[in-house]
């Protein structure tokens with residue numbers, strides 16, 4: 001895993017956007033996997049700036065989002081459909097027929113999962129998959145204990161995840177109980193992965209990840225077996241790794 005440590009969230013966002021833009025500039029028909037949550041917001045702002053100021057062209061790009069809540073209408077303000085429209089798609093020249101997000105309101109959710117995985121197979125897999133990481137190590141909505149071979153499925157959200165995401169809703173009770181998420185096996189199909197982590201609250205997760213032990217109780221550790229992962233992490237999220245390194249140096 002390649003690790004890039006930045007001084008702050010702004011630098012992290014600029015670096016992440018640069019990596020995505022390089023992919024799109026290298027191949028205008030790239031397939032990009034996208035993430036939601038707080039972490040990629042700065043990256044999306046930089047992508048919009050790049051579109052406006054440097055004419056980065058998204059007209060031939062295809063995107064796959066990792067996940068969507070079950071039971072929220074597409075136009076619900078907290079649906080990931082809305083998140084993507086508001087924070088990226090409405091501001092760049094992306095072709096909306098090529099932006100894929102699971103339908104959390106499908107009549108048959110099982111069928112929706114199969115169809116989504118089939119689309120990833122047929123159109124994808126992503127050339128580059130953007131990922132955040134939960135405080136409990138989740139990637140997409142794959143909670144601890146998820147199989148590393150799993151494909152798109154319905155996931156019961158951990159109480160800790162619902163608490164963490166309650167900040168986007170009026171209360172925790174409003175946070176859906178389930179989501180459709182690409183599985184860890186689906187994510188690992190991506191040719192390259194860009195993992196972002198920012199802030200002190202992610203420090204424990206990053207320290208655990210970089211210990212290098214693969215464990216299904218810590219979903220992000222599945223990435224350790226992928227040949228092309230770049231972690232962009234700010235100093236706040238990297239602090240426990242630096243502290244450990246400092247202690248080791250001291251002991252030598």
Ligand SMILES: O=P(O)(O)OC[C@H]1O[C@](O)(CO)[C@@H](O)[C@@H]1O
Pocket residue numbers: 035036037038039040131132133134135138139140141161165
């Ligand atoms: O970026 P945040 O808001 O800290 O969330 C981290 C991860 O949690 C999720 O929002 C799901 O809870 C993911 O989509 C995201 O990658």
